[in-house]
Amino acid sequence: MLQTMNESRNNLPRALIIHEADAAALKTTSGEYPSHTLSPRQTCDLELLLNGGFSPLTGFMDRQTYEKVIEEMRLGDGAIWPMPIVLDVNRSLAETLAPGGRLALQDDEGFTLAVLDIEDIWKPDKRREAEKVYGTASQEHPGVRTLFEDIHDHYVGGRITGIQLPMHPDYEEFRHTPAELRRLFEKLGWRRIVGFHTSQPMHRLQWEITLRAAKTAQAHLLLHPxxxxxxxGDLVYHARAKCYQAIGQYYPHGLSILSLLPLAMRMAGPREALWHALIRKNYGCTHFIIGSNHGGPWQAAEAEPKFYPPYAAQELLAEHQQEIGIEMAPFKQLCYAPRQNRFIDQIDAEDTGEECLGLSAREVAERLSRKENLPDWFTWPQVLEALRAVHPPRSRQGITLFFTGLSGSGKSTLAKIMYGKFLEQGSRAVTLLDGDIVRRNLSSELGFSKAHRDLNIRRIGFVAAEITKNGGIAICAPIAPYAETRDAVRSLIEEHGAFIEIHVSTSLEICESRDRKGLYAKARKGIIPEFTGISDPYEVPENPEIRIDTADLSPMQAAQEIFLVLLREGYWDS
Incomplete structure (x- = not known):
């Protein structure tokens, strides 16, 4: 056995928050420094730097450390660290910074959380970073896509001095720093602790895996989602936390503790698994559970690419567990065997022809959206009740109908008809966010450049997401010509409810012939620059939920086609 006691805890993770009086003084002087508003990912990284979760890191990596990490998975002193932790900033800010200067790191409300002493500023080779860290440069990998689309092109490295941790207004009793958890383990007399990482709700299968691991290691259990x-595609954490609380009663009394981890996952497969193990060691774990595909992206369908071989994560951690000082608790892919009434190794079941059952997260969500029950072998009633609260039937979910198409295609008219139909139904609050209305009331200062049109659509998406999150219906009808922006809005909204993209595919010729506002004529004459369909492209949606051409349909006929699709899919009360 690698580690049976708490010997690693003698090297306590280093927190980077300074004393209160010093922090108050630094907070005052930080007003003189240039500032950077942290993204959600950067806020997660900063919190784990400040509380010691990323120990031994003392700040965002400089270029030399970054290069060594992506090439060798090691820090400058040779210690293993597989993931680059960098602060990305936009070019305009990067051009104002210089080594030796300081940068105030602020949350989205403008509170300074830390100050960075700038040591390095550089522009990384993102393709090389993707290939080294993720093993691919394909943007089908969601981590790589984030790297190329959301991460700025300049990195700033240096030590940080912490003023305060980010504030969390929810689940305070389940949020712990590494030092707090270690003190709790000490108080309870826990010497061996198995950590369990998850970003999904826990059911009987996960309970079985964690209980087996605890028994094998003769250890207590830290549920660390x-x-x-x-x-x-993961369920929002507010919903998952209720499931974790519900499952706690099924463990033997005193065996487990629930603690929430403010980590921004990268989905980097084996490197991710090794990183997770190091973080759990900092939180006081002596063992860490690793599955067959730990740390990679979800594979929602067989046709989607598999970026990492099965058990690659286990192989990498097995190679380094002795050095990093945490023992792997591996498990194989399990499934439920009805004849034996227990969970068994899926490979063994395939070899013997044993019937073996399982449900994916997508199948669970689909069943709940259709008001179907989940089988008793899969979960417990209390967990199911918690899931139903966040997976209401489609007819009670918040939804966004997102009409997109050329000017004159008929999308605004269809949006207004659907708005009236939902008002008539009366079961959910409904809001119409027509392109022209939003332009007048929300984006009046914006022009029609690509950047401004992109910002306008993102504003519409933000409002629609808030409406959807609160169980309402948002009906949007912008032109929305750019696929990347539409995808970003979809991702934002699907965290909270349904997103129905409706491509009104009426041809340019028909739209131009309708030209009631004379916009196409002005665009042809060059009076209106960058006009979609004439001097600026419209990127046709590849896989909208609904595609409809109004050339040969009256507005009411087209609206009825949309209504019938919504009825079939369960979004309209039958």
């Missing part, structure tokens, strides 16, 4: 930024 991610509540920072998890994988696309």
């Amino acid at each position: 991610v509540v920072g930024i998890s994988r696309p």
Whole structure:
């Protein structure tokens, strides 16, 4: 056995928050420094730097450390660290900074959380970073896509001095720093602790895996789910936390503790698994559970690419566990065998022809959206009740109908008809966010450049997401010509409810012939620059939920086609 006691805890993770009086003074002087508003991912990274979760790091990596990490998975002193932790900033800010200067790091409300002493500023080779860290440069990998689309092109490195941790207004009793958890373990007399990482709700299968691991290691159990930024398609953490609380009663009394981890996952497969193990060691774990595909992106369908071989994460951690001082608790892919009434190794079941059952997260969500029950072998009633609260039937979910198409395609008319239909139904609050209305009331200062049109659509998406999150219906009808922006809005809204993209595919010729406002004529004459369909492209949606051409349909006929699709899919009360 690698580690049976708390010997690693003698090297306590280093927190970077300074004393209160010094912090108050630094907070005052930080007003003189240039400032950077942290993204959600950066806020997660900063919190784990400040509380010691990323120990031994003392700040965002400088270029030399970054290069060594992506090439060798090691820090400058040779210690293993597989993930680059960098502060990305936009070019305009980067051009104002210089080594030797200081940068105030602020949350989205303008509170300074830390000050960075700038040591390095550089522009990384993102393709090389993707290939080294993720093993691919394909943007089908969501981590790589984030790197190329959301991460700025300049990195700033240096030590940080912490003023205060980010504030969390929820689940305070389940949020712990490494030092707090270690003190709790000490108080309870826990010497061996198995950590369990998850970004999904826990059911009987996960309970079985964790209980087996605790028994094998003769250890207590830390349920340590991610509540920072998890994988696309994961249930929002507010909902998952209720499931974790519900499952706690099924463990033997005194065996487990629930603590929420503010981590921004990268989905980097084996490197991710090794990183997770190091973080759990800092939180006081002696063992860490690793599955067959730990740390990679979800694979929602067989046709989607598999970026990492099965058990690659276990192989990498097994190679380094002795050095990093935490023992792996591996488990194989399990499934439920009805004949035996227990969970068994899926490979063994395939070899013997044993019937073996399982449900994916997508299948669970689909069943709940159709008001179907989940089988008793899969979960417990209390967990199911918590899930139903966040997976209401589609007819009671918040939804966004997002009409997109050329000017004159008929999208605004269809949006108004659907708005009236939902008002007539009366079961949910409904809001119409027409392109022209939003332009007058929300984006009146914006022009029609690509950047301004992009910002306008993102504003519409933000408002629609808030409406959807609160169980309402948002009906949007902008032109929304750019696929990347539409995808960003979809991702934002699907965290909270349904996103129905409706491509009104009426041809340019028909739209131009309708030209009631004379916009196309002005665009043809060059009076209106960058006009969609004439002097600026419209990127046709590849896979909208609904595609409809109004050339040969009256507005009411087209609206009825949309209504029938919504009825079939369960979004309209039958």
